[in-house]
Amino acid sequence: QQQVKQSPQSLIVQKGGIPIINCAYENTAFDYFPWYQQFPGKGPALLIAIRPDVSEKKEGRFTISFNKSAKQFSLHIMDSQPGDSATYFCAASDGGAQKLVFGQGTRLTINP
Amino acid sequence: EPEVTQTPSHQVTQMGQEVILRCVPISNHLYFYWYRQILGQKVEFLVSFYNNEISEKSEIFDDQFSVERPDGSNFTLKIRSTKLEDSAMYFCASSPSKGITGELFFGEGSRLTVL
Numbered sequence: 150q151q152q153v154k155q156s157p158q159s160l161i162v163q164k165g166g167i168p169i170i171n172c173a174y175e176n177t178a179f180d181y182f183p184w185y186q187q188f189p190g191k192g193p194a195l196l197i198a199i200r201p202d203v204s205e206k207k208e209g210r211f212t213i214s215f216n217k218s219a220k221q222f223s224l225h226i227m228d229s230q231p232g233d234s235a236t237y238f239c240a241a242s243d244g245g246a247q248k249l250v251f252g253q254g255t256r257l258t259i260n261p
Numbered sequence: 262e263p264e265v266t267q268t269p270s271h272q273v274t275q276m277g278q279e280v281i282l283r284c285v286p287i288s289n290h291l292y293f294y295w296y297r298q299i300l301g302q303k304v305e306f307l308v309s310f311y312n313n314e315i316s317e318k319s320e321i322f323d324d325q326f327s328v329e330r331p332d333g334s335n336f337t338l339k340i341r342s343t344k345l346e347d348s349a350m351y352f353c354a355s356s357p358s359k360g361i362t363g364e365l366f367f368g369e370g371s372r373l374t375v376l
Contacts, residue, residue: 183364185304190369190370191369191370192265192367192368192370193352193367194367195364195365195366198364238304248294248306248309248319249304249306251303251304251305252303253302254304
């Protein structure tokens with residue numbers, strides 16, 4: 150119930166392509182869904198986040214799509230660049246909990 | 262830009278030894294966390310800390326682990342008797358918000374290697 154399942158594990162896309170990373174959850178109490186970006190040797194950094202009262206959120210080239218009925222959310226990266234190559238983690242939390250539950254992570258490579 | 266700082270960046274220890282990992286959270290933040298990431302795996306919650314006490318902890322955070330905020334700026338994680346399986350990257354995080362909102366600010370991590 151506490152798990153967040155993330156796919157794919159790894160993804161290779163050509164520059165300019167649109168990588169899509171998917172996450173699914175079971176716990177209907179989750180009400181906050183952030184995405185974190187992690188470069189090698191660094192800590193995760195918040196990229197973008199969404200609450201379930203909206204179905205989409207855009208920040209620059211990053212978009213989260215949220216499907217409450219399916220309990221799924223996804224990250225799209227428009228016009229991807231080699232500098233976007235990193236590991237991406239989806240996560241979820243509920244307002245009463247003091248923790249984030251992370252997905253397994255997706256290692257994204259953008260080829261030039 | 263304010264950041265969470267962690268020391269040491271890498272520590273190698275023998276099994277059974279005590280280890281203390283240190284963190285300086287962002288100064289006006291109220292909530293503090295430790296997470297760990299075993300190599301190649303997902304980030305896992307260990308413990309959250311607010312108002313000088315543990316507010317939540319995971320199953321991983323057993324009696325071998327403890328946290329402390331000894332002086333109002335540092336936040337430490339102690340592992341009393343390390344095991345091989347404690348080898349991981351340990352991330353400290355802090356948040357300004359009451360309750361989790363996902364807006365965690367992570368440090369760069371302390372890599373612990375237990376031999």
